[in-house]
Amino acid sequence: MSRIRQDSDSRKTTWVFVAVVVSLFLVIFLAARGQLNPILTNSTVITALAPFQRAISWAGDKINGATTTVWEIATVYYQNKELKEEVFALRQQNLQAAEYVAENIRLQEMLNYKHAAVQFDLMPAKVIGRESSTWTSVISINRGSSDGIKTNMPVVTEKGLVGVITDVSPVASRVQLLLDSRFSVGTLVQRPESRVAGIVQGNPSDAMLPQMINIPRNSDIIVGDTIVTSGFGGVFPKGLMVGSVATVKNDSGGLLEIAYINTAVDFQKLEDVMIITASREAPPQPLTPPKQTPGTETDKDGNLIGGDGKK
Numbered sequence: 001m002s003r004i005r006q007d008s009d010s011r012k013t014t015w016v017f018v019a020v021v022v023s024l025f026l027v028i029f030l031a032a033r034g035q036l037n038p039i040l041t042n043s044t045v046i047t048a049l050a051p052f053q054r055a056i057s058w059a060g061d062k063i064n065g066a067t068t069t070v071w072e073i074a075t076v077y078y079q080n081k082e083l084k085e086e087v088f089a090l091r092q093q094n095l096q097a098a099e100y101v102a103e104n105i106r107l108q109e110m111l112n113y114k115h116a117a118v119q120f121d122l123m124p125a126k127v128i129g130r131e132s133s134t135w136t137s138v139i140s141i142n143r144g145s146s147d148g149i150k151t152n153m154p155v156v157t158e159k160g161l162v163g164v165i166t167d168v169s170p171v172a173s174r175v176q177l178l179l180d181s182r183f184s185v186g187t188l189v190q191r192p193e194s195r196v197a198g199i200v201q202g203n204p205s206d207a208m209l210p211q212m213i214n215i216p217r218n219s220d221i222i223v224g225d226t227i228v229t230s231g232f233g234g235v236f237p238k239g240l241m242v243g244s245v246a247t248v249k250n251d252s253g254g255l256l257e258i259a260y261i262n263t264a265v266d267f268q269k270l271e272d273v274m275i276i277t278a279s280r281e282a283p284p285q286p287l288t289p290p291k292q293t294p295g296t297e298t299d300k301d302g303n304l305i306g307g308d309g310k311k
Helices: 002-033 038-116
Strands: 120-129 138-141 154-156 161-168 173-177 184-189 197-201 211-216 226-229 241-250 256-263 272-279
Touching (some): 038 120, 184 241
Antiparallel strands (some): 120 138, 154 161, 154 272, 184 226, 197 211, 211 256, 226 241
């Protein structure tokens, strides 16, 4: 019985709800056709529609707010993406501009040197290779036999001597550096009152500090002296800057001195070089023996000649 009563109450509630809804729509319909009293119509319609209007207005506000928020988020996202791309592009442009400036400075210095060193024919080249195992010994450059490059051509920068061409291919060459322990070049002290001669070669103990050897003990060579090529040997022309004396020490035998050289070229920053393809400088004059005192002359073999010019 209880179950039957509950079903009956549920049906009554449903019918009441349906009747209210139907009545509400009838009132709205008749009001729309103008068949109800205006005062009654307006009051009834306003009262009936108020909850729906509030609900629709609330839903519209929420939807509009959500749509606006989504649009703003999407706009900010794409603007942020565009700004990041623009910042990246600007950074790349700045890097390229800085690189162009640095390259322009290097090339301008090389051009100035080329104009000043009129005794040389110079060909510019770029460093294209440098192995970690031979960092202080060998570099590769982008000039080869197709450019007229040959072995034993000196390589320089506007600062001074770099090395010498040792291997040549059609489009590239290898350069033995001044720092290589197998490298050697005749040099002398540039100071007029000194002019001490020696040989600069790579230092096995400290690759960045070449050594000038074969210097007689107590020679006039001091810290700070400028060292240049002597021109002897036929490979390197005279007067190329090598570096300056960092320190002077006696060798192990005690009869000679060794001068350690701070190179004029910064080999850690080597990017552009120049190859001396021709030199119009005259070779150094051969050494002439001093005039001999009469009565003590010697022949070419060192034998003493008597005062009457006979042996």
